[in-house]
Amino acid sequence: MMAADSDMPRVIITGAEVRLGGDDGVAVNGASLALHAGQVTALLGPSGAGKSTLLRAVAGLERLHAGEIRSDGHVWSGPGIHLAPERRRCGVVFQDFALFPHLTAIQNVAFGLRHLSGAARRQRVMESLAAVELTHRARAYPHELSGGEQQRVALARALAPEPAVMLLDEPFSGLDRRLRTDLSAMTLDVLRRSGTASLIITHDADDALASADDIALMERGTIIQSGRPDTLYLAPSSESAARMLGDVEAFASKVENGAAQTPLGDVSARQPQGSAVTVLVRPEGIVIGHSDAQGLPGSIVSRRPAGPVVAMVIELRTGERVTARAPVSHAARTGDTVSLSLDPAFVSVVER
């Protein structure tokens, strides 16, 4: 176990640029990110954003054309420098798990432990398999394992050599939803206990928000925002950053006298006078009150319950429609007239 030192990042990526041959062009274009020991960072972004390529660059499977990747003071990738993947101490869980089909679960996990003697190696293998609760399937070949079991073997195999960094490329994408929830919880638990810095690619925003310590949002080859999940949710740096983490109402506006006008009322803005801005409002920030309450009048056009919350589409007097979210127990029904107000905590103003 390594001491979790969250002050000094385990891995620092600065301005990383990766160009892939052929039609792929520039896959990573000036991405910067820091990974901390004992913390799980979720890398979120649309497909084609360059997430996998960035992960492969950290593992040393792609070369950087510009920028730098360093770890604990050593440069892994940089101008004229490329440390071979086998010397980086990166554990990788591939999207397809990449288990060696000709080796059993035990042999797969032992693959990276050649530096250990027989007994020590065996002990480490069994510990790793125990951590993912798979000791009973130790002698099975990959094709004899279920998808979830394969994922756990891949996790154990990557963790067994005690890597400095764990990189997971959509490790749950091939699994069904129920299994994914269970496995995700187990995986994050195992990762945190191991004390490594972990980067996990996901396309599920809810999953990332619920489980990661940090979130990095990637778009067109760059990290557009990174930080704590709640910060990112409540204070997005741009409209696309906001949309990656969930629904949002966006209103184009202009700053006048320290405020930006929206159909839902004025909100305060720190941007200079006259600058073009977008006002972003999370559905939870539109508070639905009784029609006699103070606020902006509107009528409910549709009401869609989704588990614990309900999404309501409300038509304003101006004819504009907004979506608000309320607890499913909320009394308002389709056709009701309501009054709307804004919760400033869920509102942010970004430059356009």
Place this chain on the structure above:
Amino acid sequence: MAIGDTGILRRRITGRAGLHPVWLAAFAGLLCAAPLLAVAWLAVSGPWTDYLAHIAETRLTEFLVNTAIVGLTAALLAGVTGTGTAWLVTRYVFPGRNIFQWMLALPLAMPAYAAAYGWYDLTQGAGPLGGLVPAVHGAFGAGAIFGLVFYPYVYLLARESFSAQSADAYDAARTLGCSPLQAFARTALPMVRPAVAAGLALVVMETLADFGTVSHLGAPTLTVALMRAWAGEGSIPDAARLAMLLVSISFVIFMAERALRRRARQTSASGHVRAFRRHTLSPVAGLATMIACLLPVLMGLVIPAARLGWRAVSTPAATGLADAAVNSLALAGVSGLLAAAIGLGLAYAIRTQRLAGRASARIASMGYGVPGAVAALGVLIIFGSLQGGLDAGWRSLTGSPFPMVLTGSALALVFAYQARFIAAAIGPAESALSRVTPSLDAAARSLGARPLELVRRVHWPLVSSGVALAGLLVFVEVLKELPATMILRPFNMNTLAVTAHNYAADERLGQAALPAVLLVAAALPAMIWIARRITASERTRDAVPPSDAIPGLAE
């Protein structure tokens, strides 16, 4: 309700498609297995002569040692050449890579004995290379020749296996502490091993079946002993006993290859494959790689063919070559067409999922492990006893023996060729037919297509090129075939292969050269077409993977 309907529809369609043509094919399939059974029966029940005891005391050890040396030398050379070139074309970009992909398969168009004539002529004392390189002679020489002409079996299967490997496995090995070389040795190589083993098993079976090469280079193997028992001693039962010994060696190789696979699989368990990005080589390394890929093609095909061509133009042509060429093409053509038809029928039989259909196809494919001389011997035994029965009946009616329509006819030859090569036709047809899914049938039928229309408008367009591949594979094999042709050919009917062999046996290589070159010229265009088809990218509509096109050992 809807699900039940589809089930009924599907059952009715496959049931109807599985009517008589399939059973006809299944019958033909079983017929193909008959020669081996006949050989086994005669080996047990036939009269014993002194010949076997004499052989066992004198030369059997020599035959067995030669067989072992020839097989091992061929396996070693073919294994290294085939695996190495397969690795180069799947992982690197170098000048001519796309052409080498299929060109490396072309030595299969070269009959081994023709390569032996060419190389022997080049390297013997008076030849242009005489004294410069060791003469190609004896068991090691024969093994080298087999390695040069049969390595494409290993190349094709290893290439397919390398291309199917996911790059992720290699990358995973790198992140787990392996250098590039270690990653190759610990992941790519073990994963390709079963494919190489399957290729090597074919190489060794071909060397076991050969007669022309080993007899010309003076390395008599078991097949030579078998031919002598038949031709020299005239003892078919003794030949049958030697044949059973030969077949049991084939069988052991077959089982060993199976055992090697065990439970482990070589393909990604998740089914997902991330293709390797090919590494572009520097100009110097690219040139070296190009030469490494050119060398096997030169040595297995171009050099011996060129030598034979030179000898052919500088020697007056022998008479009767035109007839021999017509005979060769006719036999190979008819056998190819017939095998394509039976192969397609058997592929349908497998598709019916009925035990009898599948079993007959499997039994028919066993023939590929049976050397040509053994298949011919089996046909000889079957037709001989049929002729005997007919004679008896005919004599009681007319007082004279029945005309020799069976044993001395081309029919016997075609029968033996089917028994030996039908497996080569089943694989491609089955592969092609696998693209015709039951839901395609159901869709066509629900759109109003009647059964025959279904075959014409849906099945045939999908399977036709696979069937053509099957036919051409058998065409090339029959062209090259020698021992079975020698045993069963009708009196005074010569083929190119037999003509070449007879001249070479008389040490008249000049006269042997032209028929040998003509054989290569006839086989090469077909082989080029085959090679391009089975090395085509998996995305191509008509691609047939080598493991389907190369018979015998695939599941």
